[in-house]
Amino acid sequence: MSHTFYIAMSYGLTALVILSLIGWVMLDGRARRRELAELETSGIRRRSATHSAGETR
């Protein structure tokens, strides 16, 4: 394959950026989910969640 360095760098850097994005979105989601669960266990709920009988809004 000609110009292997340029092709490998292009695909390698693209993979690095995309995997970093996926990792960031996943870790961010996991952290927010954990925070919401902690708030839930300490008895702090959304106003709509405490008022609703389950199915409304």
Place this chain on the structure above:
Amino acid sequence: MRPALIVFQKDPMTESFAITKFSDLANPTRFLALTARILPWMAGITALLFVIGLYLSFTTEGDYQQGDTVRIMYVHVPAAWLSMMCYTVMAISAIGTLVWRHPLADVSHKAAAPLGAAFTLIALVTGSLWGKPMWGTWWVWDARLTSVFVLFLMYLGLIALNRALDDPSRAARVSAVLILVGFVNIPIIKFSVDWWNTLHQPASVVRLDGPTIDAEFLWPLLVMAVAFTLLFFTLHVAAMRNEIWRRRVTAQRRMAARMAGKEE
């Protein structure tokens, strides 16, 4: 009572809501319920398309002049398309913020900005890596390259602006105005190769008279373009979901602080 098109099970994170019409998705809670269902499918189809696209990218023939460097096109062009599509999605969301003042529109353009910056960075870096062996230079300040670099700076500016303002709805309104003003750059990027004399080649896929590249290169390019587009929407939906959760955490912590203040 109207029949529900989609009914979701109750979950503490997403809650239960029936989606009976398209506008119901504008409700953040219903949006969360939908994301829980569709995200695994979107991620799965994206991964499958990338497997097919990468297989085609490395098994099809090289170009008679450019040789194997033509394979750089299969990541460079989809990333460049997405850099413009992401900004267009942000501009539509910005209209949602300014006209309907909808919080989901605020969340949409805030969540899209880092994704747009990432895809623009990929387009710039892979373009440079393709330019060196084919043009003999890493970079030239021609109209196409410069306007894409300006787009990258605009994404960074919007990310910084969103982080600098504490009030999310105020940050959304200011960002929305800037996004719409900056949208003028999108047609400039698209037509820069026609309006000015550039080192970058003119369009060879999206043209009125049809694609001018051989099917050997067109197929891997189109599959990779669909894979990149689906990846963007998967990440965008997930990032929007994260942003809605972040806002809920902030609101609930504020409520807890108020309750604690009353008890004292």
